[in-house]
Amino acid sequence: MQHYPVFLNTRAARIVLSGGGEAALAKLRLLLKTEADLSVFAPEAAPDIIAWAEAGALTLYRRRLQAEDVAGAALVYAADEDKDQDLQTATLARSARVLLNIVDSLEGSDFITPAIVDRDPVTIAIGTEGAAPVLARQIKADLEARLPASLGALARIGKAFRRAAEALPMGRARRAFWSDYYSETGPASIAKGEAATKAALDSLLAQHLAKGPAEGHVIFAGAGPGDPELLTLKARHALHEADVVIYDRLVSPAILELARREALMLNAGKEGFGAAMTQADINALIVEHAAAGAQVLRLKGGDPAVFARLDEEIEALEARDIAFSIIPGITAASAAAAALSQSLTKRGRNTEARLVTGHDMQGYADQDWKSLARTGEVAAIYMGKRAARFLQGRLLMHGATANTPVSLVENASLPNQRIIATTLGQLPSALAEAALTGPALTLLGLAPRDAAPPTLKQEVAQ
Structure with missing residues (x-):
């Protein structure tokens, strides 16, 4: 992000603009909506600018901008549409250390x-960032x-009511009140007028005050394989509502940005065979925040019910009688199969697909x-990178052929996805x-489809 967005308080601020033509008009139409003291410098000015000056909306000086005109200004606009004159304005602004905008010059401007x-x-x-004004x-x-046009009126009424709403506890209770106002009570009453809307607000506040403290609740949600576009709408809503987000290491930063x-934000990431927060500590963390009345989102990579110790965390909540709900997510097996342009089941080939783990709490996991x-047979093997030689030995020992196709999908669904096609x-x-460094899923019995999309990045190991 090159340009950091802020909202400048323009009340009693002085904004200076040099120019009197079309570029100046375009900027002034927006600046006139502010509470700023507008000073325009132009030997020749468009009729609209003259009319605004006569109406007292701005002050027009029929001359070029000078050094003393810039002192104390909050912003300066160079809108003369003349390279030399705009450069002169820029020199004056920078000498006075005032933020500058040169119309249609991204590189020369301090702000846009x-x-x-x-x-x-x-x-x-x-x-x-000035790259696509038409798109903007x-x-x-x-x-x-x-x-809706009524949105501004709803916000103005709500702004005046904020002091009364402070009677509600900060956080979840207050958010629930405003959510009800802006989504239901306000839109339903605004057509009847401002007085009716204010009365509806008073009634709504009384209802929320009567509810008492909100009880804690935990949502277990799947963040999917990593691509934020594969996040479910329900999980996205939970991210928006949560007071506390306890997330795993496989949850991508792009998804966490939606909170x-x-x-x-609390990182409870686990990594196989490495130092990590213990499951008991994670359970205690979830219980601690939920017991304090927070809306807790336990966010897990993939689907929370697939190799994610969901039951252990639920049991910790049940022991304290804390309510919970579950939002499923797209598991890595589905994303990896999609990356291969394959299905996990196929008539005439396999009537079942297995989700197995490469290791468990005792070490390498035993299977049928x-x-x-x-x-x-088709199997999706989670956490199987370190167990590769063990898996190979067991399968060959029990009759699997050495040419059985195997595909490894690293960072499934993400831009840096890699596919290793081998046997x-x-x-x-x-x-x-391959020296894989990211999370990878092993698909036993599946190779990338020959007609896979050309964008599919894969490596064939012989």
Whole structure:
């Protein structure tokens, strides 16, 4: 992010603009919506600018900008549409250490003015780092069509009511009140007028005050394989509502970015055969925050019910009589199979697909090797990188052929996804050569489809 978005308090601030033509008009149409003291410097000014000056909306000086005009200003706009004159304005602004915008010059500007959706006091700013102004305008048009004109009135009434709403406890209780107002009570009453909306707010506050303290609740949600677009809508909503997010190491940063900025983010990541927070500590952490009345989101990579110790965490909550719910997610097996352009089951090939783990609490996990070794069987092996030689030995010992296809999918669904296509006989050496560093799923019995998309990144190990 090159340009950091902020909202500048323009009340009593002085904003200086040099220019009197079309570029100046475009900037002034937006600046006139602010509470700033506007000073425009232009020997020749457009009729609209003259009219605004005569109406007292701005002060027009029929001359060029000078050094003393810039002193004390909050912002300076160079809008003369003349390279030399804009450079002169820039020199004056920088000498006075005032933030500068040169119209249509991203590189020469200290700040840029974004596209604005105005539902005063609700303001939405849209920026594209100057790369796609047409796209910014399209987004603006789309948002304006979606947001009702009454939104500003609802926000103004709500702003005046904020002091009364402070009677509710900070956090979840207060958020629930405002959520009810903006989603239901406010829109239902605003058509009847401001007085009716204020009365509805009073009634709504009384209802929420009567509810008493909110009880803690835990949501176990699957974050999917990593791509934020594969996150379910329900999980995304839970991220937006959570007071506390306790997440695993496989949850991608792009998904964590979707959480509320005020939420407490706690990393409870585990890594096989390495130092990590113990399961008992994770259980205690979940219970601690839920018992204090927080809305806790326990966010797990993939699906929370697949090799994620869900039952142990649920049992810890049940022991304290804490309510919980579960939101499933897309598991790594589904994402990995999709990366191969394959299905996990196929008529005439396999009537079942198994999800197995490469290791458990005692070490390398034991399986029904005889059935897994049968021709045509398909298994998704989680946490199988370190167990590759063990898996190979057991399967070959129980009758699997050395040319059984095996695919390893690293970072399934992410931009840095890698696919290693090999065979059971070459599995350990293929893994060593590939030097995988990210989480990888092993698909026994599946090779990438010959007609896989050309964007599929795969390596064939022989």
